Amino acid sequence: MDKSLYVVFMYIVSHAGLILFLYPENIIASTTQGHWVPIVIEVFVHFFILTVFLKGLNYFPKQNDLITIYTSAGKIIAFLFLVPIFLYFLTSNIITVRGYSEIITIVFLSNTPLWAIMVVLLAISSYLAIKGVEAIFRTGVLIFILLFPLIIFILVISFQNVDWHYVYPLWVEDFSFFSQSSYYKSYFAIGGVFLFLGFIRASIPYKNKYVLIAATAVIPIFLLSVYIPILVFGQATASTFLYPFVLAVDSINLTWFMFDRMTMFFLLSIIIFILLFISLVLWMIVRVLSKCIAPSIKPFYLVVAVSLLIFIICLFIPSWKDVEQLFLWNTILRFYVILGVPISVVILGIKSRLEGDIK
């Protein structure tokens, strides 16, 4: 059965969760004008790696996932790619859990200790990860239907306070954002998600066309997440905020709406999106572990062990500054993974095709 729609929903939901939090801050910090230029470049990179990756995967039969592709190509290649992928997933999950629980304490649960929030985040996502990939994707559909209309509503009404003059100057003066580390950090929003396409091929079959449609549907979220705060506050003010988009949502004032703070609904939906993302990454980590290192251990125990490890490491990160440091280290790994994996898969694919022809 074709389950492309599952993949589309999951793709959109996890991107929305990643983009609407840290992405605006990173882009606003990387350039002072013409923000659409870095965003469009990023969107192009996104499409490039996505099409290359999908093309590469197509060389292999459906039942081969990313892990079998690498392990069948020899030990060295498996080591060269699977270890970075594993480490990248692990650090991204640490950053996401730690970062988002910090956001929760800053924004609304100021009395709740950090560890309690992290326990909840990890407990729910571990539960989902234990249930397996099907459960994660089905939850994704449910959550998309329940919460995405709300996100769209908030995106639309946050235009309430915009001042269109802030759109100028339209063009970037120099391409200095390429030398800003925050620009590379912003690739977190595209770097984490697309790899799951290589992991779910066997269990959730999908058509490539739909994945590209999902990636197109995400483009407006990239632009709006940056431009709404810019248009409401202006670059000079927005650059002083840690979460510009959250503050832009905070400024919405609707007298006819029965709830006073739109931010709560917005943040809770985003956090639920992120829960899905965390559980998906957890599932992929465990997949790598159980296929390569410990095939005899039940996935249940592996999930528990990995989330415990993540929890303990998160406890040792004392401040937001350290999260940002980790983010920076993760960036190097990220570019290795998001560029290395699609390209290597294409090369391996062509190689196997040629070998097949010879045989």
Place this chain on the structure above:
Amino acid sequence: MNIKKSKIYILLVMLLLLTSGCWDNRDINHRVMPVVLGVSKESEEEYKAYLQVPILQEDGIKTQIITGVGKTINEIVDKTSANLESNVDLLHIKVIVIDRAFAEEGVKDLISGIMRSREIPSKALVAICEEDMDEFFKKMSQVELSDGTALLDYFEKNAGWNPQIALTRVWHVYRSIHSYTKDVAIPIIRLGESTLIEQAGSAVIKNGAMLDEINSDETLLYNAFQGMSAHGKIEVLDEGSVLILDNGLNFASRLENELPILTLELQLEVMILEVKGDPTIEKIEKELEKLLKPRFENMITKLKDSEADILGIGQLFRKEIPRAQLKDWRSKYYPNLKFNLTVDVTIQNSGNLKEPGE
């Protein structure tokens, strides 16, 4: 199977307890939720805060004023929380009243603090009080039948707001502190003789400090400039009075030899309310134009001299001036602004009676 299922249900119920986020939860009857926060400077370093709290009683709602002195707002809140039998919760503050002397000194740190903490909503309204703050809040608490929201109702668009009152929120003020090209006006209020509050124009704020003031007629133009509707304002002329039905503003901006030049056209659609004598339609239109044009021109000239761009004229030049120079908009370009203003009045109807002078 059933045992396994019940285990999962137990786990889910436990999660339910955790996910509610109720940590150190205080019930609503142990919270004090002030609606209005007043801030003045007690001495060089210390603030004095006034919290206007509605208290539910058997025969209605009473207003209590809690005051405290401290180095920061949070310290004051913390102290009063400790002294009270309940916890002070600032999440529902709707209006922040700032003492005039304090506003003239500058409220940058106060506003940044509010934006940072997230306790006080960033969409709370800001007003400046000309009166002695002790007196002002004493009067506030004495109002009969007040549910503590009188001040809020005064500013609410669906209650007592009028087009000649500036409507400024905390994040507007914060934006004006950082933005290169946009300042803000904060309404000034004082105690009225027969009404509770009387509006006394607006304060011109630049970089978080009050520089100048504009009267309420000028505030109407300020609001019109922001794209707010001036609908409902009545203008009185020698020939009678008219009601503004609709307003629009067209701009054209250009830069000539580094000199900003602005062409403005204010369009008004009005309805005749009263006439004295027998003036023609044209005459009323002319008179209204003659009334508004110098008023607008004087205001812009005054604002130019104070280098505070509350109208956001700089916004219109963002296209022409590169960002590096935009930083100097207020000091270099704005004082040299040349503008050309036309006011265009259309009398839409004359009420139930036929047009005069016919």
